[in-house]
Amino acid sequence: MVADVSAAPPKAEPDPRSSARRRAKRGPAVWVAMYHSVSDCPEDPYNVTVTPARLDRQLAWMSSRGLRGVSMRELLAARARGTERGLVGLTFDDGYADFAGDALPVLCRWGFTATVFVLPGRIGGENAWEPLGPRKPLLDVAGIRRAVAAGMEIASHGLTHLDLTKTTDAMLHTEVNDSRHLLAGITGSDIEGFCYPYGYLDERVAAAVRRAGYRYACGITPGPDGCGDFALPRIHVGQVDNAARLELKRRLARLFGRSVEAV
Structure with missing residues (x-):
C-alpha cells in the first residue's frame, strides 16, 4: 500500500542554505589585511x-x-x-x-592591535628566503617582547619560512611544533595562531598544524574544503593601496572568498 501524503507533506530535511541566510542577517563577514614590512x-x-x-x-581610513x-586572536574571540x-x-x-620600530607606534597611535607571524628559527636574522631585494633584519627577542607588552599577538610562521607542502613529514613536524614551543618560551604565553609561509598549504599541512595545538591558521585563499579556521583567507595590502583601493578590496572580499565568515 502506498501512503497518501498529499494532505501533509513529510517533514523537510534542514536546508543548509537557511543557516547561510541566518548568518547573512548578522551583517557582512569581516576581512583580514595581510601586511609584511613597514619601512621607508x-x-x-x-x-x-x-x-x-x-x-x-590606511589605518586612518579604517577608523x-x-x-x-585587531589581532586575529581578538577577531576570532569577537566572532565567537x-x-x-x-x-x-x-x-x-x-x-x-x-x-617594532615603525609599525608599532602607528598601531598604538590608532589604538589598534595586530598579529605578528614570527620565524623563531631566524630570530635576530634576516630575510634570507628572498633571493631579490634588500636584506632586512628580523625581530629579536627584545622586539618580540616589546610587541607583546604593547598588546600585540605573536604567532608562528614556521621556523625558517619553508614551503611546507614540499617538506617531509619529519620536517613539517619540526617547523610546526618547534616554532610554537619556542615562541611560547619567549612570550610566556600560549601560541594560538599559525601562518603558512607563502600562503601554501594542503590537507596534510593543515592537519599537522591542527595536531600541533594551534587554534587557527592564516593563508591567503580559503584552502582545501574542510579546513575552516585552519585556512583563514586574507587580503594583501601594499603601498599603492589608497582609500579608493581599500574600499574596493573591502567590498570584494566576500565575493572572492577572502573574508572570515560568521559562525
Whole structure:
C-alpha cells in the first residue's frame, strides 16, 4: 500500500542554505589585511613594504569608516561572541624588525592591535628566503617582547619560512611544533595562531598544524574544503593601496572568498 501524503507533506530535511541566510542577517563577514614590512625602504621587488606614512593613512581610513584593526586572536574571540561587526584583522608576516620600530607606534597611535607571524628559527636574522631585494633584519627577542607588552599577538610562521607542502613529514613536524614551543618560551604565553609561509598549504599541512595545538591558521585563499579556521583567507595590502583601493578590496572580499565568515 502506498501512503497518501498529499494532505501533509513529510517533514523537510534542514536546508543548509537557511543557516547561510541566518548568518547573512548578522551583517557582512569581516576581512583580514595581510601586511609584511613597514619601512621607508624604496627597494621592494616583492611588493611587501608599506611606509609608516602610508600605514598611518590606511589605518586612518579604517577608523574614519568606523572600523577597528585587531589581532586575529581578538577577531576570532569577537566572532565567537557574535560581536565581530566593525572589526578588521591586521596581520604582519615574517616578523620584520621594522614592526617594532615603525609599525608599532602607528598601531598604538590608532589604538589598534595586530598579529605578528614570527620565524623563531631566524630570530635576530634576516630575510634570507628572498633571493631579490634588500636584506632586512628580523625581530629579536627584545622586539618580540616589546610587541607583546604593547598588546600585540605573536604567532608562528614556521621556523625558517619553508614551503611546507614540499617538506617531509619529519620536517613539517619540526617547523610546526618547534616554532610554537619556542615562541611560547619567549612570550610566556600560549601560541594560538599559525601562518603558512607563502600562503601554501594542503590537507596534510593543515592537519599537522591542527595536531600541533594551534587554534587557527592564516593563508591567503580559503584552502582545501574542510579546513575552516585552519585556512583563514586574507587580503594583501601594499603601498599603492589608497582609500579608493581599500574600499574596493573591502567590498570584494566576500565575493572572492577572502573574508572570515560568521559562525
